Amino acid sequence: MYAAILAGGSGTRLWPLSTKATPKQFLRLPGPRTMLQETVHRVGPLAPAEQTFVVTSGDYRAEVRAQLPELPAGNVLVEPAPRGTAAAIGLAAALIAARDPQAVMGVFSADHAIADVESFRAAVAFGERIAAQGYLVTLGITPTYPETGYGYIRYAAPIAHEGGIAAYAAEAFVEKPKHPTAEEYLRAGCYVWNAGIFVWRVDHILAEMRRYLPALADVLDEIGAVAATGSQDAIERMIAAVWPRLRDTVTIDYGIMERASGIAVIPTSVGWNDIGSWAQVATLFDTDELGNAVVGLDERHYCAVDTGDTLLFSTSGRVVATAGVEGLIIVDTGDKLLICSKEHVQKVKDVVAEMQKRGHG
C-alpha cells in the first residue's frame, strides 16, 4: 500500500505550544515521537518509507525532511498554496499513479493520535482489500459521546467483514450536528465520526476527481504526465506552473465524499483523537488520583496543593505551583504562558486572534 500523509496544517488551537512556525504535527504529543513521525510509524508496517508521501507547504518542507530522514526527498510533496484536502490528496494520488496506476493509497492526517495502533492497522489493512474491490473506503470512529465538533457518516447495509471488522455502505456524510442531533446519532448506532482517514485505488479517486472536480483533474493530469518520466525538479516546476490555476479551496468531503457513490465505511474503535483542543491533549496523559497530569516537569519543579483535574504542560522547566484550582489547563513555553479552564478551551482561538492583533504572530 501507498500512504499519503497530510501535514500542511498550521492550526494554533494548541497555542502557545503550537504556532504557525511549529504546528501540531511537528510536536511531541504525547511523545516521544512527533505526531508526524508517529503517523509514519503507525502506517509503517502497511506502507514502506519509499511508498509513503507527505503533502505539506513550502514553509514546512525542511521540518518534514528533518523529522523523516528515511523518506526519499521526492516523497515530500509541497503545495505552492493550500487548496484544500481534495487538492492535497489529488497531488499525492497523481504522483503515486505515475509509479503504479492501480496502487491502493491510504490517506492519513499527520496530527491525529490513535491509542490502539494494532486495531488501526488491522482496519486499514482490511480497508485496503475492500478498496481493491472498487470501493472508496473511509475509516469511521464509533462515537463514545455526542460530540458536536465532528462530521458524522451514516451507514446501512454491510458489504463485507473479516475477523471482527466490517465494512458498510455509507449512506450520507453529515455536517457537525447540534447537541440533540448528536445524541440521536449516538443512540442510533449507525453513525460514526468522520476522521478523514481514507483508503482507495489511485485510479478510482482520480476518476472521481475527473467527474466532480474537473479543474483539479486537469491540473493533476499535467503533473502526472511529468511525474511519469521527469526529475523531481521537473515535477516541482510543473506543480509551480499549474497550481495557480486552482482557484477554489475544496475539502475531499465536500468535493468527493458527499457526492460519490460506492463508499464503504469501516467503523472502528481505535482511540482516535484529533487533539483539536487542550482539553483533548489532556486526555493523552495519565493522571494522578486527583485528575492532574504534569508534563515536562519533574517533581522537584512543581507543587500542587488542593489542585484537581488540571493539566500542567511545560517546556520551560520553570518552577510552577498551583493552589486551590480545579479544571485548568496551564501551558508554559518559557516565553508564553496560557491559563485556561478546560471548559473554555475553545476560547484559545480568541486568545490567538487577540495576540495577533497585538503583534505576537
Place this chain on the structure above:
Amino acid sequence: MYAAILAGGSGTRLWPLSTKATPKQFLRLPGPRTMLQETVHRVGPLAPAEQTFVVTSGDYRAEVRAQLPELPAGNVLVEPAPRGTAAAIGLAAALIAARDPQAVMGVFSADHAIADVESFRAAVAFGERIAAQGYLVTLGITPTYPETGYGYIRYAAPIAHEGGIAAYAAEAFVEKPKHPTAEEYLRAGCYVWNAGIFVWRVDHILAEMRRYLPALADVLDEIGAVAATGSQDAIERMIAAVWPRLRDTVTIDYGIMERASGIAVIPTSVGWNDIGSWAQVATLFDTDELGNAVVGLDERHYCAVDTGDTLLFSTSGRVVATAGVEGLIIVDTGDKLLICSKEHVQKVKDVVAEMQKRGHG
C-alpha cells in the same frame, strides 16, 4: 519624634515574589517605592532621617542601606538573631534613649501599606502628644469586616480628643478570634485591629521592659551604656556580645501590651493593609470593570478572554493569556510561577513548605 521601623521579617506568604532573600519590605508593592522606602517616606514629616532607625537582620543590612541611603549608617540596627518584636523595639529604644532619654518614638512595620497617609500622620502626631503625657499609645484600625487573622484591642473610656481624633483607654489585647466572635467585635464598635503601630516615650517603654522583661532590660542597659559614648563599631560589638543572652523570643504584645497599664488606643481608618496574602496584594491595585488587575505587563503582553476577578502580577515580561478563569492570583517571576485561587491564598504557605522540601529554598 524618633521612628523605629521593624524590617527584619522574612515571610514568604507572597511567594514566589517574596522569598527569604527578598522579603516583602524590599518589594515595590504597590510601588513606585519599596514598602520600606514608603514607610520611611510616610513618617518623614514626623521623624527626620537622622531620627529614623531601622531594625533588621544581618542578611538584610546591605539591602536596607541601599534602599535608604539618606539614613546615617548607625541608624540601621542589626539583630544578631531574631528574638521577637520586644527585643527589636527595645534595641531601638535603648539607642534612642542614649541620645535623648525623654524622646518619643513611634514603632512601625516596614511591610504594611496605608492608603490614607495624611490621616495616618495626623493620628501618629496626636499619639505623640498623648505619649508625652505618659501613655503607651497604640494606633488601632477600625475593623471593616470580621477578620479572623488579626488580634483585636478592646477600648473603653475616652482619654483625649483633638480635631476628630480620639484616644481611649485600652481594656484588653485579645487574640485572633473565631468568626462569630469577630462578628461580635465588629458589631460592638469598641474593638480595633491591633496593627502593631505604637508611640511612647523611650524611658517609658524601657521601664516597662525592666518590669516585665528583666532579662531583655539587662541586655538593653549594657547596649545603652556603650551607645551613650561608643562608636558604631563598639555598639555593634556590644550587641554581638550580649544578644546571645536573650533566650526567649517575645512579641511586644505578649511581653508588654497584654500586661502593662496606662495604654491608650487611637482608633483610625487609614486604609491599613498588612499585605499578609496575595488576596490583600490584589486590593492594592486598580481593577478593570471585570475586576482584573494586571501588574507589570503592558497590553501587548497579556490577553484576558472571559476572565474576571483575577490578579496577574508579573516581573518577567513574558506573554500571558488567560481564558475562562475567575478569581485567580497569577504570579510570574520569570523562574517561578504561582497559580492560586483567591479563596485559597492561605495555602501559599503549604506551597512554600513543599518547595523547601524539594530543595527550592
